[in-house]
Amino acid sequence: MALKKAAESSSKGLAEEVQRWGSMKQNGVSLRYMMEFGARPTERNLLLSAQFLHRELPIRIARRAVELESLPFGLSEKPAVLKVRDWYVDSFRDIRSFPEIKDSNDELAFTKTIMMVKVRHNNVVPAMALGVQQLKRDMKINHKVVSELDEIHRFLDRFYMSRIGIRMLIGQHVGLHDPDPQPGCIGLINTRLSPMHVARAASDDARSICFREYGSAPEVEIYGDPNFTFPYVQSHLHLMVFELVKNSLRAVQERFMDTDKDVPPIRIIVADGIEDVTIKISDEGGGIRRSGLPKIFTYLYSTAEDPLDENFEVVSEGTVMAGYGYGLPICRMYARYFGGDLQIISMEGYGTDAYLHLSRLGDSQEPLP
Known part of the structure; x- marks a missing residue:
């Protein structure tokens, strides 16, 4: 009985600490700062x-652990989402229980701890996608209602x-420990x-998946300055x-699969502004119907069959041709992280034309949610 009480009190204390830290101010960094700071990886x-x-x-x-507790429409209670929340709470506890870092031995031990945190979170994206799919199934969400789930x-x-x-x-921190970095890499x-x-x-990676799925793959032509x-x-x-190439390959492959027409290539143009x-x-x-365009950046929409199941641990990002319903919105997040953007016309x-804009100035601060 005493053990049970101690466990309950300890988990209550942890929950309170998560709440307290979740209300603190975050500090963003820029790509340029990471480069300049990391160029001299001294002790x-x-x-x-x-x-x-x-x-x-x-x-x-x-912050994320707190948000995962109070999602609308019962999303917080989906088994996959509960698992993700546990990963975040475990990682919070591991880092908070690490003592003050005073010397290089502490720093090396801490680096190992955060490497384990990173590995623990490897399957967060497929797990969250599965939670959203579970919600869709439970709510029998049709594509009309999807756009209303803005929250x-x-x-x-x-x-x-x-x-x-x-x-x-x-x-970035772990990478600075690389004893033999690639030339030009910080x-x-x-x-x-x-x-x-x-x-x-x-x-090439996207085409190999297309080959595996359909038995053939359109060509990809790339134009730009190779230097x-x-x-x-x-x-x-x-x-x-x-x-983006994977989406294009699927669209072209499915459009020309049962015709005798020549399959047109996907064209990639790299412009240096x-x-x-x-x-x-x-x-x-x-192309995409105009009525479907607003849906392509939502996480609850996919034109493909749903490939996810309870076994999301064996799913790695990018291994299936389509169906998660999160490829494009996550692409846009990656572009925006360093001040770029993604547009689909x-x-x-x-x-379809996808324009991937990447900020080359490197000065924009991380957008901190």
Whole structure:
């Protein structure tokens, strides 16, 4: 009995601490600051970085844990969402119970702790998507009602943007420990990233999935200056281009699958502007109806069959062709995280153009939800 009381009192204390930290002010950083700070990964700088994360990460994690408790339409009670909330609370507790970081030994131990936090959260996106699918099934949501669930969309925008930030901060700190970094790389940031190179690699990955799904895949043609580079996070750019090319491949493949016509290629154009690097991905996959365009950035809409099931632990981001209903909205979050954006322009009956704008100035602060 005493043990049970102690456990209840301990979990009440933890819940109160999560609430308290969830109301504290977050501190954003810019891509430029991360680059300049990380360019000199001295012992002192790594110590300062760890001390910053020791205070900042619990605030960001607590905010999300608090929000996960009070979602509308009973979303908080869905088993997948409860699991995500537990991950956030566990991570909050792990970081808060870590003692003050005073020297490089403390810093190395803390780095291991936050690496474990990052791994724990690997499946947050498919888990949340499953929670939303469970909600859709329970509410028998049709596409008309979907647009009315604004509160859930706004929460998911905040939630995913925050997740990108948390993973970026952890990944950047861990990356500064790399004993043999790639030339030009500072943590996760490649200061000489070739968007042409990333576009080719992401397209090849998307085409291999298309081959697996349909037995064939349209060609992808890429235009731009092969020598052009700019500072950006390679994994973010790969994810965005992969998702957009994957959508285009599916649209073209399904439109031309049962015809004798030549299958048109997907075209990618990389443009180097003064403010933005813009990547345009064009397809002739038949486009999207104008009435469907407002839905493409919502998390409760997908034109494909739902591939998710209770076994989301084995689902990794980007392994299926379509169906999560969150590819485009999450792409846009990644673009906006460093001051860019994503626009989709469609001609029904012909095809779709996706414009991925990436801010090349690197000065914009993280958008902190």
